[in-house]
Amino acid sequence: MPNATTIRPEEAAHFGKLAAEWWNPAGSSAMLHKLNPVRLGFIREQIDLHLHGDSRDLKPLAGKRALDVGCGAGLLCEPLARLGAAVTGVDAAAENIAAAAAHAQGAGLAVDYRCGDLAALGLGQFDLVTSMEVIEHVADKGVFIAALAASLAPGGLMILSTPNRTARSRLLLVEAAERLGAVPRGTHHWADFITPEELREELAVHGLAMGEPCGITWSPLQGLHLSDDLSLNYIVTVTAA
Numbered sequence: 346m347p348n349a350t351t352i353r354p355e356e357a358a359h360f361g362k363l364a365a366e367w368w369n370p371a372g373s374s375a376m377l378h379k380l381n382p383v384r385l386g387f388i389r390e391q392i393d394l395h396l397h398g399d400s401r402d403l404k405p406l407a408g409k410r411a412l413d414v415g416c417g418a419g420l421l422c423e424p425l426a427r428l429g430a431a432v433t434g435v436d437a438a439a440e441n442i443a444a445a446a447a448h449a450q451g452a453g454l455a456v457d458y459r460c461g462d463l464a465a466l467g468l469g470q471f472d473l474v475t476s477m478e479v480i481e482h483v484a485d486k487g488v489f490i491a492a493l494a495a496s497l498a499p500g501g502l503m504i505l506s507t508p509n510r511t512a513r514s515r516l517l518l519v520e521a522a523e524r525l526g527a528v529p530r531g532t533h534h535w536a537d538f539i540t541p542e543e544l545r546e547e548l549a550v551h552g553l554a555m556g557e558p559c560g561i562t563w564s565p566l567q568g569l570h571l572s573d574d575l576s577l578n579y580i581v582t583v584t585a586a
Contacts, residue, residue: 350462351483351492352437359531360417360482361438367418368448373529374417381420383561383569384477384580388421388504391582392428392473395502404429409472412496414463415479419445419456425473426454433457433468463492470498477506478578481537486547494551503553503583506561510538513576517563541579548583556582 366372389405392398398405407429413422416434418441426432426449434456436442442460449456459466474497483489497503508514515535523530539547545555558579560572571580 350465351485351489352462353482353484356482357437359529360436361440363529364418364438364440364444367420367441367444374420376528377417377420379569380478380561381424383571384421384506385424387559387571387580388475389428391502391504395582395584406430406473410470410498411473412468412471412475414474414476414493414496415482416445416458417441419448419458421475421477422456422458423449423452423454425475426456430473431455431457433459433471435459435461435463435466435468437462463496464488468496470501471496472498472501474501474503475505476503478508480505480507480539480544481534486539487550490547490551490553494553497553497583497585499585501584504580505544505583506578506580507544508533508538508578509575510535510540511576514538514578517577541575541581544581549586552586553583554586556584 363373367374370378392405393400405428409430411425411430411432413434416422416436419434422432422434434445439460442458446458474493480486508518519533519535541558548555558575558581560575561578561580562572562574563569
């Protein structure tokens with residue numbers, strides 16, 4: 346591998362500074378709290394489709410291992426644990442892992458949190474691998490995807506979400522959102538965003554097939570919601586090719 350790590354220290358430091366407020370829906374991570382239910386709706390639907398499950402099942406991931414990479418303070422890990430999975434969360438910032446572990450303990454949830462670079466942790470393979478709004482922050486997208494691919498068990502499901510690199514995302518996600526305080530300054534670097542076509546090609550290099558992307562967009566009436574509009578953000582399923 347060309348790089349020993351996919352972690353950018355400056356990115357880990359930036360998000361680590363937000364750890365104390367991560368679970369505050371009115372704090373610096375307020376946008377994530379609005380985004381999380383939208384992502385969860387997509388994830389649950391895809392779990393049921395992939396496992397041929399029943400949408401009424403409260404624990405569709407019972408007996409399954411789930412991995413969330415770039416987990417922050419655990420906003421996705423905890424719902425996955427409630428769906429029955431044995432969950433492992435990985436993050437580059439030690440502050441986030443400490444906040445995640447404390448919150449999970451307070452909620453009575455057993456989540457295995459690890460700090461470090463995924464490829465170096467030797468965690469084995471998982472039935473479900475998720476990484477939400479992370480690939481745009483890593484040092485080497487190819488190396489990162491290789492580590493994700495190695496973590497996916499045969500027959501497993503991967504779900505990724507990330508901003509698209511478009512003129513609209515530059516205007517709304519970087520310029521407007523950061524200037525208006527919707528997200529902390531320095532969170533997004535537009536040049537690091539990846540288009541669906543680029544992501545599909547990079548996944549294919551590592552033996553992975555990408556499903557049709559679903560957009561996540563915003564409107565005054567609906568707020569954040571799933572859409573055919575990919576111009577801001579998109580979420581996709583990934584399986585072995």
